[in-house]
Amino acid sequence: MARVEINIELCKGCGLCIEACPKGCLKISSGFNRMGEHPAEWGSDEMCTGCGLCAVVCPDCAISIYK
Amino acid sequence: MEIIYERPESLKDVRTHYCAGCGHGVVHRILAEIVDELGIREKTVVIAPVGCAVLAYDYFNFDVCEAPHGRTPAVATGMKRVRPSNVIISYQGDGDLAAIGMAEIIHAANRGERITVVFVNNGLYGMTGGQMAPTTLIGQRTATTPMGRDFRECGQPIKVCELLSQFEGVVYAARCAITGPGNIIKGKKMLKKALSIQLADLGFSIVEFLSACPTHWKLTPREAVQYIEEKMVPCFPTGVIKDTIK
Numbered sequence A: 001m002a003r004v005e006i007n008i009e010l011c012k013g014c015g016l017c018i019e020a021c022p023k024g025c026l027k028i029s030s031g032f033n034r035m036g037e038h039p040a041e042w043g044s045d046e047m048c049t050g051c052g053l054c055a056v057v058c059p060d061c062a063i064s065i066y067k
Numbered sequence B: 001m002e003i004i005y006e007r008p009e010s011l012k013d014v015r016t017h018y019c020a021g022c023g024h025g026v027v028h029r030i031l032a033e034i035v036d037e038l039g040i041r042e043k044t045v046v047i048a049p050v051g052c053a054v055l056a057y058d059y060f061n062f063d064v065c066e067a068p069h070g071r072t073p074a075v076a077t078g079m080k081r082v083r084p085s086n087v088i089i090s091y092q093g094d095g096d097l098a099a100i101g102m103a104e105i106i107h108a109a110n111r112g113e114r115i116t117v118v119f120v121n122n123g124l125y126g127m128t129g130g131q132m133a134p135t136t137l138i139g140q141r142t143a144t145t146p147m148g149r150d151f152r153e154c155g156q157p158i159k160v161c162e163l164l165s166q167f168e169g170v171v172y173a174a175r176c177a178i179t180g181p182g183n184i185i186k187g188k189k190m191l192k193k194a195l196s197i198q199l200a201d202l203g204f205s206i207v208e209f210l211s212a213c214p215t216h217w218k219l220t221p222r223e224a225v226q227y228i229e230e231k232m233v234p235c236f237p238t239g240v241i242k243d244t245i246k
């Protein structure tokens, strides 16, 4: 099992990680960051394999992965 | 739990000014990862262009110099000749490289300068409001081609890697698409090879990244990635275009 951390102040909510994740672990948050954007949110350590594909597509390098 | 992916040391821990889904961010990240992997952070110098990447010195955690208006290959030439042991990277957009600075890039390539060019092709001038660039697709609507680019009026999209490949001094030219993870990983391999060629002092290397500008394409980040795959790749084929060091 793996864990993904998203730095919500770097994330701009582009949603590309959601597209990339083969396990459907990511979604857009209903909350805001300081810039008023809805950042991505990770919510399922049961599904997440730590494959890292979300981090590969992230244009803002907002994702860290733990395994 | 152990950390298996984190921000590369070569990228400062700051938020960029790029729009959501902009390809510049991905190109910055893979360049920073490669610089870390090759252990060359202390000797790397990026020359940043005019365009949206003009503020790259705020983001890279190594030396960055700014040379506006397509003159980065000229500044890179000077730096590499004076400090040959440094790794010199000319980072350019398509307006900067293929319009404003076409003369500089052609002559630097023809001289076979031992520099590496990171060429971010988003098919228009991003920073100034989405005007046509030499790489704009036929039929593509931009601020200056509101009816779509017309060949008889504006010529064909210029294929920079193919153009530069004719020079003997160019030893590596490759193009990739910043779309899904697979293509991004391929692009990273290309850029790593280009930098290894510079480290071995073998000649001029260039990697072109087909890169999203969701803002001026007036698309969502997701649609912009599809646009690259469906519209840009047929015009700008991806893959290694020239490699004399196989």
Ligand SMILES: Cc1ncc(C[n+]2csc(CCOP(=O)(O)OP(=O)(O)O)c2C)c(N)n1
Residues within 6 Å of the ligand: B049, B050, B051, B052, B053, B069, B092, B093, B094, B095, B096, B097, B120, B122, B124, B125, B126, B127, B128, B133
């Ligand atoms: C003398 C002069 N001419 C033109 C400009 C406007 N200018 C700023 S950035 C730019 C080109 C940016 O386009 P590109 O290289 O495609 O980079 P992008 O912003 O798309 O990454 C131009 C023409 C300027 N600042 N000064």
Ligand code: SF4
Residues within 6 Å of the ligand: A002, A004, A020, A021, A022, A023, A024, A025, A026, A042, A047, A048, A049, A050, A051, A052, A053, A054, A055, A065
């Ligand atoms: S590491 Fe892989 S499985 Fe986990 S959230 Fe990222 S893309 Fe999904």
Ligand code: SF4
Residues within 6 Å of the ligand: B017, B018, B019, B021, B022, B023, B024, B052, B122, B126, B127, B212, B213, B214, B215, B216
């Ligand atoms: S205008 Fe286009 S190229 Fe510039 S930061 Fe925004 S998306 Fe990127």
